[in-house]
Amino acid sequence: MDSGKVVITGSSSGIGKAIVKKFLDDGYNVEGIDLAKDGPFLHRNYKHHQLDVTEFYQLESLLTNIKYSSENNVLVNCAGTREICPIDELTLSLWEKVFSVNVTASFLSGKSFCQNIIKRKLNGSVINIASVSGVMGEPNRTAYVSSKHAVLGLTKQLALEYGSYNVRVNAIAPGIIRTPLTESYYHDECQLEKIYRGQFLSSLGMLEDVAHAAFFLASKDAGFITGATLVIDGSWTIGKDL
Numbered sequence: 001m002d003s004g005k006v007v008i009t010g011s012s013s014g015i016g017k018a019i020v021k022k023f024l025d026d027g028y029n030v031e032g033i034d035l036a037k038d039g040p041f042l043h044r045n046y047k048h049h050q051l052d053v054t055e056f057y058q059l060e061s062l063l064t065n066i067k068y069s070s071e072n073n074v075l076v077n078c079a080g081t082r083e084i085c086p087i088d089e090l091t092l093s094l095w096e097k098v099f100s101v102n103v104t105a106s107f108l109s110g111k112s113f114c115q116n117i118i119k120r121k122l123n124g125s126v127i128n129i130a131s132v133s134g135v136m137g138e139p140n141r142t143a144y145v146s147s148k149h150a151v152l153g154l155t156k157q158l159a160l161e162y163g164s165y166n167v168r169v170n171a172i173a174p175g176i177i178r179t180p181l182t183e184s185y186y187h188d189e190c191q192l193e194k195i196y197r198g199q200f201l202s203s204l205g206m207l208e209d210v211a212h213a214a215f216f217l218a219s220k221d222a223g224f225i226t227g228a229t230l231v232i233d234g235s236w237t238i239g240k241d242l
């Protein structure tokens with residue numbers, strides 16, 4: 001079965017790994033890009049590229065040289081980084097690092113993917129993994145919050161620029177999902193209490209919640225959805241308990 005090709009950054013861990021699994025299970029060939037030497041799984045349909053996405057020229061060249069599918073093609077920009085520090089301690093170099101990974105790499109890979117799909121007259125769509133930090137502020141995460149807001153702007157702009165070629169571009173804004181990035185929250189009672197108080201659903205966000213949404217956005221069923229942000233946060237952003 002050849003359902004199509006997925007290229008995904010940040011494939012070795014957390015949300016990226018769960019997305020890789022979902023698409024492999026559904027018969028896609030997946031090429032993952034990550035800082036980590038190893039991919040998430042040993043699987044005949046998974047190919048791993050060890051690369052820092054801020055190696056911009058290598059990233060663009062990798063996207064140009066991918067063997068795309070005649071069925072469906074998907075780029076998932078999932079690699080992300082964040083700082084946790086008071087704004088007064090946020091240096092220019094840390095700000096730039098967060099923006100390089102979260103925004104600039106997504107811009108370059110998104111543009112390159114769209115150009116290559118259009119040139120080859122193939123079907124394709126892009127999914128940018130943003131965050132609830134792309135729609136609201138959060139203490140001590142000034143660069144992360146600003147960068148995720150930028151990812152949502154980039155999503156709309158790529159959707160607008162490439163829409164007439166039938167390439168769709170959407171974003172997912174997850175709330176708190178248990179991954180190595182957030183693992184420390186789950187060992188801190190005070191933090192867990194804040195999470196439960198910050199949302200109205202009593203369940204916690206699972207990796208599969210995001211992976212299944214990415215699969216939907218990449219499918220024909222989402223054929224009229226572009227430039228959109230799918231918030232998956234158990235109600236974190238809709239209001240607060242007073």
Ligand SMILES: NC(=O)c1ccc[n+]([C@@H]2O[C@H](COP(=O)([O-])OP(=O)(O)OC[C@H]3O[C@@H](n4cnc5c(N)ncnc54)[C@H](O)[C@@H]3O)[C@@H](O)[C@H]2O)c1
Binds near residue numbers: 013080
């Ligand atoms: N976990 C959450 O609660 C949550 C919530 C909202 C948004 N997100 C977003 O989801 C995405 C994935 O987060 P996660 O929680 O799965 O994190 P994670 O730390 O488990 O995985 C991130 C992966 O990205 C890779 N990566 C980081 N910088 C890279 C770089 N420069 N080049 C290549 N690969 C790089 C890491 O090696 C790692 O494998 C991020 O964009 C994050 O901002 C996560």
